[in-house]
Amino acid sequence: MRSAPTILHLDMDAFFAAAEQAAKPSLRGKPVVVGGLGPRGVVSTASYEARRFGVHSAMPMAQARRLAPNAAYLVPRFSLYRAVSEQVMELLSRLSPLVEPLSLDEAFVDLEAGGSADDTASALAAGERLRADIRAVTGLSGSVGLAGSKMLAKIGSEQAKPDGLVLIEPGTERALLGPMSVRTLPGVGPATGDHLRRAGMTTVADLAEAGEDELVRLLGRAHGASLYRMALGLDDRAVVSERDAKSVSVEDTFDVDLHDRVRVRTEVDRLADRCVERLRAAGRSGRTVVLKVRRYDFSTLTRSETLRGPTDDPGVVREAAGRLLESVDTTGGVRLLGVGVTGLADFTQEDLFAQAAADESAAASHASADEGAREPVSAERAVGEGAADSSAAAWAGSGGGGPVEAPEVPAERRFPAGHDVRHREFGAGWVQGSGLRRVTVRFEEPGSAPGRVRTFWADDPDLELSEPLPLVPAVAGQSSWPASRPKSRSESRSDSEAGRSGGSGSGRARP
DNA sequence: TCTGGGGTCCTAGGACCC
DNA sequence: TCTGGGGTCCTAGGACCC
Secondary structure, eight states: OOSSOOEEEEEETTHHHHHHHHHOGGGTTSOEEEEOOSTTOBEEEEOHHHHTTTOOTTOBHHHHHHHOTTSEEEOOOHHHHHHHHHHHHHHHHTTOSOEEEEETTEEEEETTTTTSOSSHHHHHHHHHHHHHHHHHHHSOOEEEEEESSHHHHHHHHHHHOSSOEEEOOTTOHHHHHTTSBGGGSTTOOHHHHHHHHHTTOOBHHHHHHHOHHHHHHHHOHHHHHHHHHHHTTOOOOOOOOOOOOOEEEEEEEEEEEEOOHHHHHHHHHHHHHHHHHHHHHTTOEEEEEEEEEEETTSOEEEEEEEEEEEEOOHHHHHHHHHHHHHTSOOTTOEEEEEEEEEEEESSOHHHHHHHHHHTTOSOTTSOOOOOOOOOOSOTTTTTTSSOSOHHHHHHTOSSOOOOTTOSOOOHHHHSOTTOEEEETTTEEEEEEEEETTEEEEEEOOTTSOOOEEEEEETTOTTEEEOOOOOSSOOOTTSOOOGGGSOOOHHHHHHHHHHHHHHOSOOOOOOO
16 A cells, blocks of 8 residues: 555556457457357457457357347467566566566556656656557557556556546545445455355445454455455555466367277377476476366366476376376367476476486486477368367368378468468458468458458468568667567477467458 | 367365374 | 474365456
8 A cells, every 4th residue: 555656556458359450450440359169269358349249258268259240250379478477567667676577467556656656746747657668569459457466457457448548546445445345445356255145245345344263254364355455445456577387287178079998098198398488498397287177067177296306308298198188088079188297396307307417316317308399290280070160060061180390281270260371462451360271361450441352372472471560560769679589499389389279260340 | 059279276085294 | 212292394185267
């Protein structure tokens, strides 16, 4: 709590969808839904136009399609969002060294620590300038909350949406919060909300009135006490930059439940490899391996095993995950599998060896086999039979499961819906749909007029996938476009996987 | 309507040690 | 010989957030 509103919370408006609209002029002003396109996909972000149809985050995609059948449905492109996010974070870092990112599109900034504001007027000026800078550099809008604490700054940005700024004057917190729903407070989700409602509390004022003892009795020590303080508008949490990750995990929901025990085991192996890849990319190792299984009925369980020391050896993680799998009953079908590592240490296996060698310890019995990236097994995965999306079924081809390295990569995998392409003659565009060895491209780019559509053969040598373009043309002296740097393998993987799980390539955008 | 993927934090019981 | 309490680690699950 401070007496001047110098904590800033920035939240980009409908970030993924807005970035896609900026990249694809024909989608501006139209409903756009970004999320998983497979039969079990959910909505990541809906544009404000799509929200008017009732579409919102975390909604099953099938439901979204019923509500907004004419919206454009796109798979997320994290390389684009990451690049825009880096531009935004760079602008925030000019305000203060104390920037705490919460996700790609959200962050706290301590304006006071940065010397960029020390009272209401200067905070307001900094916030408005930031919003203008973000629009100039990225072409997107963000909403800003300013207050004397993190909680209130965040509530402020929520109230400011879309494309606004709200400043909450210190001293007015309790009056402002009193009539609001308990669900406004961070940490109060559906379960806690129900719990409180059954106890007769629906507003923040109700919580303040109930008192700390009552809330602790109801919700437990930590949760009850912190909620009581928040209800009074008290929040001392500092803005902290650079928090080390505490776990790394990967998981996959399958388009169709897995029944074959052998198949389940090979998927666990692949997930273990992917998990270790990410672990190593972060220069970390971990001691506890966690297996997650979601069964056909959505019941979810985890099994974990703590090793004698941290590892980043894919073989070790695979074996541990495999052992854990032994203790899980998978009859009835498996909907999701996940492999994670916690208890992270800052050194890699290589460092351990160096240390061990220096100590002349005999511990170096486990060779860190450099597995490298295993070729993903048939990318068709569970698509093919029983896929709900009729277009996906039509495009999945006959039988599926052809040789992985065959030259005949299906068009929908070489050219995932929504991704950028370049044609030697027609220039920049994006994949509107693909399948049956054809690719349909809309030729337009950020800043251009809405473009026209043309269809090509997927093996057309003049057509190739390209990196996302900056949403705003680069200006001399302006911050550079991070996407232009060479991508790491893990980055390029994540986008193509998103495209793969999208499966159908049915990024339908109406002309 | 039929439920993603990546995380964080908390609770609770049992083992183990002092 | 029997009993007590506290601290830490491990495991499993749940709530929550974006």
